[in-house]
Amino acid sequence: xxxxxxxxxxxxxxxxxxxxxxxxxxxxxxxxxxxxxxxxxxxxxxxxxxxxxxxxxxxxxxxxxxxxxxxxxxxxxxxxxxxxxxxxxxxxxxxxxxxxxxxxxxxxxxxxxxxxxxxxxxxxxxxxxxxxxxxxxxxxxxxxxxxxxxxxxxxxxxxxxxxxxxxxxxxxxxxxxxxxxxxxxxxxxxxxxxxxx
Ligand SMILES: Cc1cc2nc3c(=O)[nH]c(=O)nc-3n(C[C@H](O)[C@H](O)[C@H](O)COP(=O)(O)O)c2cc1C
Numbered sequence: 001x002x003x004x005x006x007x008x009x010x011x012x013x014x015x016x017x018x019x020x021x022x023x024x025x026x027x028x029x030x031x032x033x034x035x036x037x038x039x040x041x042x043x044x045x046x047x048x049x050x051x052x053x054x055x056x057x058x059x060x061x062x063x064x065x066x067x068x069x070x071x072x073x074x075x076x077x078x079x080x081x082x083x084x085x086x087x088x089x090x091x092x093x094x095x096x097x098x099x100x101x102x103x104x105x106x107x108x109x110x111x112x113x114x115x116x117x118x119x120x121x122x123x124x125x126x127x128x129x130x131x132x133x134x135x136x137x138x139x140x141x142x143x144x145x146x147x148x149x150x151x152x153x154x155x156x157x158x159x160x161x162x163x164x165x166x167x168x169x170x171x172x173x174x175x176x177x178x179x180x181x182x183x184x185x186x187x188x189x190x191x192x193x194x195x196x197x
C-alpha cells in the first residue's frame with residue numbers, strides 16, 4: 001500500500017476481531033506517532049498504552065459513550081500532551097502536535113491491516129478531567145485523544161449504526177515550556193506508559 005492509497009482508504013473502524021495485536025505492530029504504531037512533525041521539534045506528547053480489557057474499559061468510560069468501540073478493541077492508546085515540553089511562546093501547539101501523532105498512528109495501523117477509530121477527548125473538559133483522574137495524571141499532562149485499535153470485524157462494521165455525533169464543550173488551553181535537542185522523529189521508549197502513568 002503506498003502512502004496515498006493508505007490515506008485515501010483509511011476509514012474509522014469500530015468493531016474488532018478478538019485477535020491480539022503483536023508487540024512489533026504496537027511498536028511500529030508508536031514509532032509512527034513519534035515520527036511526525038512537532039512545533040520546534042518539541043515532541044510534547046506521551047502515550048498511555050494498554051491491551052488490558054479492564055483498563056481499556058476505564059479509558060472508554062472516562063471518554064463517555066462515544067468511546068464504546070474501545071471496549072471491543074485489542075489496544076487503546078491515550079495520547080497525552082506534555083506541557084513541560086511545549087513551545088513556551090505558544091504552548092497551544094501541543095494540541096496540533098498531539099493530533100499529528102494520533103493521525104500518524106492511525107495511518108500506520110491501517111498500513112498494517114489494523115483498524116482504528118479516533119475518540120475525541122480534548123477539548124471536552126469533562127472527558128479530559130475524567131481521564132486525568134482515571135490515570136492520576138500530573139497537572140502538566142493533558143489527555144488529548146484516545147485511539148482504539150484492532151483487526152477489523154468487517155461483518156459487524158457493515159451492520160453498525162452511524163457514529164455518534166460529538167457533544168461539544170469549549171476548552172481551556174495550557175501554558176508552558178522548553179524545546180529540546182531531540183533527534184527529529186526519534187523513537188523514545190520513555191514516552192510510552194504501559195497501563196498507567
Ligand atoms: C477529533 C475527533 C474526534 C472523534 N471522536 C469520535 C468518537 O468519540 N467516537 C467515534 O465513534 N468516532 C469519533 N471520531 C471519528 C469520526 O466520527 C470519523 O472520523 C468521521 O465520521 C469520518 O469517518 P472516517 O474516519 O471513517 O473517514 C472522531 C474523529 C475525530 C477526528
